[in-house]
Amino acid sequence: MPAPFAALEARINAATIAHLANVAASVGAVSGVEGTFDNAYEDAFGIVAGTSPSLLILTAAAPAVAHGTAVVIGGVSYTVTNVRPDGTGMTRLMLQEV
Amino acid sequence: MADHLHKQIRAALVTALTGLTTSGARVYANRLAPLPDTTSPTLLVTLDDEQAAGMTIHQPQVQDRTLSLSVAAVVKASSAVDDTLDLMSKEVEIALAAGITVTGRNLPVFYQGMSFEDAQADKPVGIKRMTFSIPFTAMSNAPDVLT
Numbered sequence: 001m002p003a004p005f006a007a008l009e010a011r012i013n014a015a016t017i018a019h020l021a022n023v024a025a026s027v028g029a030v031s032g033v034e035g036t037f038d039n040a041y042e043d044a045f046g047i048v049a050g051t052s053p054s055l056l057i058l059t060a061a062a063p064a065v066a067h068g069t070a071v072v073i074g075g076v077s078y079t080v081t082n083v084r085p086d087g088t089g090m091t092r093l094m095l096q097e098v
Numbered sequence: 099m100a101d102h103l104h105k106q107i108r109a110a111l112v113t114a115l116t117g118l119t120t121s122g123a124r125v126y127a128n129r130l131a132p133l134p135d136t137t138s139p140t141l142l143v144t145l146d147d148e149q150a151a152g153m154t155i156h157q158p159q160v161q162d163r164t165l166s167l168s169v170a171a172v173v174k175a176s177s178a179v180d181d182t183l184d185l186m187s188k189e190v191e192i193a194l195a196a197g198i199t200v201t202g203r204n205l206p207v208f209y210q211g212m213s214f215e216d217a218q219a220d221k222p223v224g225i226k227r228m229t230f231s232i233p234f235t236a237m238s239n240a241p242d243v244l245t
Binding site for chain 1: 129130132133134135138142172174176215217218219220221222223225
């Protein structure tokens with residue numbers, strides 16, 4: 001049975017990464033995973049400065065990713081602390097610096 | 099005229115807590131600016147509130163005061179945040195167990211308890227907030243002098 005919107009979602013996801021990816025990361029054993037890396041300022045308890053790093057990728061690009069998977073972006077090593085699939089083919093990986 | 103006893107007590111607390119093994123010189127009183135990574139592990143000293151009870155009828159009044167304060171141990175690290183916080187609280191409790199010195203007099207510092215919070219950021223962050231009380235006596239018209 002045709003699923004035209006699913007096909008559209010897949011095309012949009014692919015286009016999003018193709019046009020907006022700002023890094024090529026190593027995710028576990030998979031290298032060259034393109035994604036959008038965010039690392040905006042975020043403090044804890046209003047007193048400890050920090051950031052909230054995350055990487056948005058195509059779910060299919062790293063299907064085995066899980067809590068604890070090693071990620072390297074621009075020479076900086078991270079660990080995945082949470083995997084947040086959006087259910088439409090994109091997954092946001094929440095990261096913690098090693 | 100000397101500084102208000104609150105300021106003198108706060109300064110004495112910072113002196114007593116400076117140089118501990120884990121936090122070293124990273125001791126701040128009433129700090130509002132966010133702490134960068136380079137300041138971890140840190141101790142934050144804050145005076146929280148004070149209760150005063152008059153001991154005489156006439157003015158100026160002799161007042162028994164109890165100052166409540168908190169010492170927050172703050173750690174941001176990739177691992178062992180809770181272990182480091184526990185070590186810091188041990189060092190703090192020992193450092194204050196003998197009291198503090200204000201204008202040459204010893205003021206007792208009594209441990210009241212603690213609360214703990216942690217959060218996930220680019221590295222794990224934890225805060226162990228210890229509360230203490232300090233009883234002292236002062237005249238209502240001379241809050242800068244211990245009675």
